[in-house]
Every structure is written in structure tokens, then in C-alpha cells.
Amino acid sequence: MLRFRFFCMALLLATSAEALADLEAKDARLRLLPGNLPAAGYFRLTNTGTQPVVLTGAQSPTYAEVMMHRSAVENGTASMQHVEKVEVAPGATVNFASGGYHLMLMQRQRPVALGDKVEVTLQFADGQSLPVTFTAVSPAAQ
């Protein structure tokens, strides 16, 4: 029984490591805003696998709350909407960027200066997670 359990665990680990190799985050940057305003997280997420993946959120030791948002302009008015999930089809890249999808990082737990590295873990519907290192950039950056 014990042996069987070990076998299952090994299989599980092997499976998740393999699945992780199918995801690639690039160009991860954290746009700081003055004072206690939230920071915006931008990156490009590519699904190099053969199955669709669904990004369901993110968390970070540096910010108590991380949400997924989407900016939109409707009738000339800019607004942000909370997004529950973002699906990435096999071979597709989703761009988190100014004016579209972004992470909104709130309740900073420590000071963050330009050039600092901030760890953020992206979470997916199938239970896997992808650690990504973001670099803090100026509010003027895109």
C-alpha cells in the first residue's frame, strides 16, 4: 500500500513537471505606481503544449492580493474588469499589456524599488503553477 502511494506521488510529480514545460512566461515586468497605488503586472504567456491551459490567478509574497483584470474602452470611457480566467490555446500567446489583460497587485508587503525582482506565481485551472520573476519598472513604462 505504501509502495503504491509512493508510486502515485512520483507519477504525479512527473506529470506536473512535464506540463510545466509547456508554459512559458516572457518579458515579465511590474509597472509601479506612486504611493500605495496597485502595481500592474505585464507579461507574455505562451502555451507550447498540445492542450489548452486556463490561467485562473496569481499570488505573490510581495503583494497580499493579486487580481486579473482587463482594461477596456467603451464609448470613450476606460474601465477595468475583474477576470476569472484566461484560456490559452495550444500554440497561442496571450499578451498581458497596458490597455488589455493585466495583473493588479495590491497591498504591498515591503517597499519595491525600480529594478527590484518580484516573484509571482501564476496559477492554472488544472492545479499547476508557474513561478515568474517580474522586474519593477517605472510608471512611464508600457
Ligand SMILES: [Cu+2]
Ligand atoms: Cu487593473
